[in-house]
Amino acid sequence: MTRVIGLAGWSGAGKTVLIVKLIPLLKQRGFSVSTLKHAHHALDIDRPGKDSYVHREAGASEVLVASSSRWALIHELRGAPEPRLAELLTHLSAADLILVEGFKHAPYAKMEVHRAANGKPFLYPDDPYIRAIATDAPKPRTALPSAHLDDTESIADLIWNLAVPLDETLAQLLPAGPA
Numbered sequence: 001m002t003r004v005i006g007l008a009g010w011s012g013a014g015k016t017v018l019i020v021k022l023i024p025l026l027k028q029r030g031f032s033v034s035t036l037k038h039a040h041h042a043l044d045i046d047r048p049g050k051d052s053y054v055h056r057e058a059g060a061s062e063v064l065v066a067s068s069s070r071w072a073l074i075h076e077l078r079g080a081p082e083p084r085l086a087e088l089l090t091h092l093s094a095a096d097l098i099l100v101e102g103f104k105h106a107p108y109a110k111m112e113v114h115r116a117a118n119g120k121p122f123l124y125p126d127d128p129y130i131r132a133i134a135t136d137a138p139k140p141r142t143a144l145p146s147a148h149l150d151d152t153e154s155i156a157d158l159i160w161n162l163a164v165p166l167d168e169t170l171a172q173l174l175p176a177g178p179a
Contacts, residue, residue: 008103015113113135145158
């Protein structure tokens with residue numbers, strides 16, 4: 001059964017660095033892991049001059065590029081609204097765990113990643129979907145479980161224990177407004 005949890009926090013908090021440390025650790029524990037990353041900028045994984053780029057520029061809605069080592073599906077929105085997290089989750093193949101980076105305002109289970117040097121406030125007091133905190137700051141005054149940012153083993157335990165089954169995550173997300 002696929003489970004989902006997000007890592008949410010301000011830019012520069014270390015979400016990507018943490019995910020990169022968690023993936024091999026969770027794989028060593030026998031779990032398959034997929035990730036879904038929200039980008040706040042224009043995303044382009046194609047390059048001018050490549051056949052797939054030319055197909056896309058010609059107006060194709062989707063371009064699937066495949067090789068012996070990987071495949072990628074590029075879906076052009078062409079003015080359509082940005083897909084919501086629930087829709088994107090349904091495009092992923094089955095895995096034991098999906099780690100979502102971003103979508104911090106969406107109503108789904110998340111671990112807050114907080115770095116004191118950022119000088120930003122914690123998100124958890126205002127987000128009821130935050131289930132745990134990973135921080136390098138002193139332990140926050142909350143009943144939420146927390147771990148130090150450098151304690152990847154404890155963070156992996158929290159993530160696995162607090163991740164929510166995909167069907168429950170989708171049920172939480174579907175009635176919600178834009179994320």
